[in-house]
Amino acid sequence: MDDSHAAFRLERGSTGFHYIGDAPTPEADPRSCRTAWYAAARAAGGRVTDFTERRYPQNFHSATLTNRDGTHVALFHAQSPLVAFVDDRRHYYTDEFRDAPAWAVSLNDFGFTVLSASLLRSPLREEDTAALSTAELNQIKYWQPETIGATLFNSWD
Numbered sequence: 001m002d003d004s005h006a007a008f009r010l011e012r013g014s015t016g017f018h019y020i021g022d023a024p025t026p027e028a029d030p031r032s033c034r035t036a037w038y039a040a041a042r043a044a045g046g047r048v049t050d051f052t053e054r055r056y057p058q059n060f061h062s063a064t065l066t067n068r069d070g071t072h073v074a075l076f077h078a079q080s081p082l083v084a085f086v087d088d089r090r091h092y093y094t095d096e097f098r099d100a101p102a103w104a105v106s107l108n109d110f111g112f113t114v115l116s117a118s119l120l121r122s123p124l125r126e127e128d129t130a131a132l133s134t135a136e137l138n139q140i141k142y143w144q145p146e147t148i149g150a151t152l153f154n155s156w157d
Contacts, residue, residue, distance in 0.1 A: 016059035033076040036110035043106035057157035092155040120149030
């Protein structure tokens with residue numbers, strides 16, 4: 001979970017957008033996300049209360065589990081193996097991210113990277129977007145997300 005903003009770069013497909021004729025964006029298999037979330041629930045000593053696959057225009061799946069420490073909500077990016085934690089489910093996010101509980105490191109065993117709240121709340125900088133496609137850069141220009149998290153976990157249409 002050590003992810004320095006200085007070393008972070010949004011990869012092509014991070015926003016979920018591409019133009020017709022562009023190579024399609026990668027897709028994270030929702031079944032893999034669900035499997036990892038059930039394993040995380042076991043590591044947390046809790047139970048999965050739901051896993052919801054993305055619904056247009058969201059570019060993320062959402063999942064909830066409950067354990068003795070309360071309710072935990074995770075967002076699984078639909079294009080990249082990235083995970084963010086939030087306090088509650090919303091249609092979109094700007095800076096409502098929180099740090100993951102310690103048991104979330106179990107998601108790494110399934111190839112996921114759990115992003116820190118400080119990274120997700122960081123302002124979006126031009127150098128963060130160097131690898132994005134023209135379609136993605138146009139969406140950023142239109143929607144004007146202020147944070148890395150709002151760019152990664154969006155509901156743009």
